[in-house]
Every structure is written in C-alpha cells, then in structure tokens.
Amino acid sequence: MARTVPSAESRLTRWAQGGAASVLLLAAVNLVVTASRAGGFSSWAAPWAALWLAGLATAVLLQAGEPSSRRTRWGRLAATVVGVLAAAMLIEHLMGRHSGPTLRTATSVLYLAGATALMRANRLRTGWLWGLLLLAAVAAPLVTLVGHAFRATSVAQMTETTGLGLPTAAGVLVLTAATVVARPDRNPVAWLLARSDRWALLRLVGVLCGLPFLVSVTRLPFLALGLGNQASWILATICATVIIGVITFYASQREQRLLIERAEAERRYRMLADNAVDVVVHLHGSVVSWVSPSVTAAFGDPPAQWIGSDLTAHIHPDDLSTLAPIFDIDCRTSVLARFRVRTAAGKYHWVDGNAKPYLDADGNTDGMIAALRIVDGQVAAEERLDRLARIDTLTGLLNRAETLARLDSALAAPRSPGSQLGILFCDVDHFKTINDTLGHSVGDAVLSTLAARISDSVRTGDTVGRMGGDEIVVLLPGVPSVEEVIAIAEKIRCRAAEPIQYDGQTICATLSIGVTVSMPGEGATAVTARADVAMYQAKQACRNTVVRV
DSSP: OOOOOOOHHHHHHHHHHHHHHHHHHHHHHHHHHHHHHHTSOSSTHHHHHHHHHHHHHHHHHHHSSSOOHHHHHHHHHHHHHHHHHHHHHHHHHHTTOOOSSOHHHHHHHHHHHHHHHTTTOOSTTHHHHHHHHHHHHHHHHHHHHHHHHTTOTTTTTOOTTTSOOHHHHHHHHHHHHHHHHTOTTSTTHHHHHTOTTHHHHHHHHHHHHHHHHHHHHHHHHHHHTTOOHHHHHHHHHHHHHHHHHHHHHHHHHHHHHHHHHHHHHHHHHHHHHHHOSSEEEEEETTEEEEEOTHHHHHHSSOHHHHTTSBGGGGBOGGGGGGGTTGGGOOTTOOEEEEEEEEOTTSOEEEEEEEEEEEEOTTSOEEEEEEEEEEOHHHHHHHHHHHHHHHBOTTTOSBOHHHHHHHHHHHHHSOOOTTOEEEEEEEEETTHHHHHHHHOHHHHHHHHHHHHHHHHHHSOTTOEEEEEETTEEEEEEEEESOHHHHHHHHHHHHHHHTSOEEETTEEEOOOEEEEEEEOOTTOOHHHHHHHHHHHHHHHHHHTSSOEEEO
C-alpha cells in the first residue's frame, strides 16, 4: 500500500498543535511545582503567567486544523477570558498597584490573546489586525531573549521585576509561532508557501536569527576560561561565523546537487520528449499548456499551433464523447481512450490517448498529462479481423454466424402492425456441374457474381448472407405482405438468370428460391428449415423458380 504524503498545510497544523501542547504541558508543570513549593499558592503573582499561557495554548489547540464552529467558539472564549484577565492586570499596573505579573508580561499576553481570538475570524481586514497584534505580542519576548542571551537585561530594562521571565517569554514566542502556522492561508505563511524558493528563504532567516544567539552561547565557554569580555566577544564571533559558514556551505552544496540532478533529469526528459514517437500533451482542463515537438511529425502542425488551444478543437466531432472521462479523472486514476485527431492536411489519425493527473515537484496536482500514440495500422488490422469474423471472404456477403445472429435479432424485434419478416433461401442450380466441367475458379466467379446481383436486387437494410456452399439466405424485414416477398424473390431470380461473362466464355446460372415469412414466436431454426423445404421444392419442380410455403 502506497504511503500518503501529508500536505504542507497538514504538517503546519501538526507543528502548531505540537507547539501549543508543549506550552500547555510546561505551564501545567509550572503550576504544579509552584503550588507544591508555595503550599497552595501563597502569592497569586506566581501562577498568573502560567495560567495565561495555559489558556492561550488551549485556545490555539481548539482552533487549529479544521475546527468545528463549536470548537472555534470555545477557543475564542478561552482567548477572551485570558485577554480580560490580562487587561485587568494592566489596569491595576496603570493605577499603581504592582501585583501579579509585570506590565510588559500583561501587555504581551493581551496582544497575543487578541490575535488568538481572531484566528478564525475571516472578515475584511481582520488579517491585518491579526498580524499587527502578533507583532506587538512578540516585541517584549524577543527583547527579553536577546537580553538574557547577551546578559544585557539591565540595559534593556528587562529584569525579572520589570520585564518578562525567560520561560514566559519563550512560551509567548512559541504560542505566537503556533498561531501563525495554524493559519497557512494567511500571510506570511501563505506568501511563503506560494514561493518556489521558500526553503532558501527560511534558511536565510535561520542564519540571520541564529547567528546572534550562536555568538552569545559560544561566548560562555570563553568567559568560563577567564578570558576578558572583549576577547570573548571576538572569539565567539569568529567561532559562530565559522559554524554558520560550515552549515550554510553544507546546505548550499546539498541544494546545488539537487539542482544539478533536477536539471539533468529535465534534460533527459526534454531529450525524450523531443525525440519521442508519441505526442505528449500537458492539459489544464481541455486547454493545451504544452505539447512535445513530436506533434509536428505526427499531425503536421507546429507546437505553437497547439499551445493555448482547446484540445477538443483537434478531435473528430463524433469522438468528443469519448474524451469526457479524460477531463473528469481524479488524482488516483488514469484513463485510456481511442479517438481521431485532425492533421494539418485535414485528414484524421486514430490515436490511443493515455491520460493521468500531472504532479509537480511538490506532489500537487497541476492539470493532467496525456500521451497520444497513432494507431492507424492497429485500427485497420482490428477492422480487418472484425470483417473476417463477420464476412464471407469469397462473396463479400455476411457469413453464416452473422446471418443467423441478425435473423435472431430480427425475430426478437417488435414489429409494427401489418409488418412481416420475409426469408428467401436461394440455391444455385447445377452448381456442382459448373464446378466439375468448368473448374472451381469459374464456380467461384459464378458464385461471387450471383452474390453481387442478389445484393443489388434487395432493399436498403435487407440482409444477404452465405450459409455455406452455394446456399444464400436473404432477410427481408418490414415487408407489408407475402406478395411483396415473392416480388423481391422474382426480381432476384430474373437478375441472376442473366448470362455471366467470364474469361471469354458465357455461363448461364439460375437460382431456385424458397420463400416464407416468420410466424409469431418462431425461432431461427424453424423458419430457415421451412424456407429450405420451399427451396428443395423449387429444385424438384423445374428449377429457376420461386416456391412459397
């Protein structure tokens, strides 16, 4: 069973859920540890930040993925409650009451609560407000992380009593990232997913953001060795630059190798497309987006005449219904159809079209790809085989099996009042004598000539078939009376009795014809047997005559 590759949106949703779940877990652990140490929260200041983060993490989890309207309402409610509590704490700070988390913590949480409450709001300009709230929410946590990384919290005025605690800052940043990736249809994630160079952009952002933190972490071992502050900065910068350079070089080499492999694959595919006998067509709906150069050799028109045109304009009108399944395939199926394609000269080629969905480099469906192979020879061979299965090779009449099949069909078909099915059973008089005295080649010529004369004497829609030897059956559907059947039989007899000129000699051949009409509910065996009896009566009489039973 093939493994299903998850889409970018589903992967982002899982990342958002994982980030929110980790913050929720750490906040719960923080609350449990704080409660155990304080004996049940001796001070309300300690658990506030953890409670807020837990509430916002719950709001993100409820609204991530494809939530129902009920989950969305509960998520908004959780975010609103956190926002109200943060706003109340902010008002207390503004009134000079310094209880609970710091002013900057309450402000960041308030902004993040507003953004989380707007996660599933799709009204006009909501996305801009959502983005501004997220930017405002990450400002103080970023400064806190930078201050701790470079040991400059006092300079940035982000001490434990005025800024955010390091765990709180990290939690706000993780929840902000989870809120962003949980909506891949909004910018900046939507913009990034739409770009083919998104991985290169992410790598660039990672280098720019990672270098300062790598410098700060690398500085710590040098400080521990007793080096001065300035020397530690210089050595840490050099080491971090080397590490980033090695990582960038490795990533660029890997990407370069992938690009080379892709270019080589495209070169091979282009070579195959340029030299292929089949015509390869890339379609969006029924519009041709690209066609291989082999189209010129196959149909005469250059690729420029095909690209941008509607494929149905090149197809024989009688075959357009055959193309319907091709334009209605899904991502798991392929369709094979046979139809005729017009050439530049106005003629038509039979082709086998094999179509399937076209998947781009990211696995997304991008229209369909179809391979057209000319099969004129195969169609002609199949038609010959079909003809051989139905037609007598000597006379060109229907053979015994096809004649009986048509008789069964005519007997089973409903008839209008006054309409009858007439059957003529014809046999060549003295045919054995013709073969024995003049030769079988003359006998074959006589039989094929009589078959042609019989076919010329019947109506359009009547059936003439050879039953074997010199026996020929004629089916006359829709005759109004027996007299009409006899009249057609007499016409055949007179036309057959005309002299036959062959190889400088004149040959006279006649027919004995038995005539009958079918009865209601009668089968093919019974009606042909009765016509056969009438034919033998004609032979026993004076030959070259018509007898009805």
